[in-house]
Amino acid sequence: MTSVDACEAAPEAARYANVEIARNVALACMSQGAKLVHISTDHVFSGTDSMMDEQAAIGPINIYAQTKAAGEIAVLDACPSAIVARTNFFGWGLPYRKSFSDTIIETLRSGREIGLFRDAYFTPILMESLIQSAHELIEADAEGLFHVVGDERLSKYEFGLRIAEVFGLDSVLVQSTSLEERRDLAPRPLDLSLDNLKMRAVIRHPIGNVDSQLRQLLARECRRLKLYTLQ
DSSP, rough: OHHHHHHOOHHHHHIIIIIIIIHHHHHHHHHTTTTOEEEEGGGGGGEEESSTTSSSSSOOHHHHHHHHHHHHHHHHOOOOOOOEEEEEESSSOBBBBBHHHHHHHHHHHHHEEEEESSSSSEOOOHHHHHHHHHHHHTTTOOEEOOOOOOOOEHHHHHHHHHHHHHHHHHHEEEEESSSOOOSSOOOSSOOOOOOOOOHHHHHOOOOOOOHHHHHHHHHHHHHHHHHHHHH
């Protein structure tokens, strides 16, 4: 369960999904000698500091983060050779589940305004880069906790502006809003930015800034549309 508000409304379901199922998968991988990459989240920190590394103390402030933090422990207890990847990824989603970048692109292409938080920070990584990095960690026989994120810290609002620029969309439609002012939402950390130096020391290359990753996202869409046209 990845919806912060849904987890807050159904904590037992969140614990089952994010802790017990994760533990069972880890136990199965351990028994079969299979390598496990467990996807965790940047939400496990309190959000009061920037660019947190793997040694920093966590401080989950909502049910989602609490269950994901407990899931990390459960996975590594059951399968010590697992890789636990704290991340925050974007990319082309699925028809039944839109990604954050999907929502921004579709809203701007429809000519509608979108409000994005100027005071909520993260270090996003393109989905394909996350997958490639996970495979590189496996090939290096890595295990344990890694921050598998991009190289650049920026706000959700800045991310929306970057998307508008790279995709040739109207940046005026990207409106600045404040997470601190949203009292209707479950508590969320303001700063989700993570330090990825431990991962980079293993894979031996940077992930790239947000603009380069967004250009990859656009290129993939262009290739997909070209293939569709040829069919």
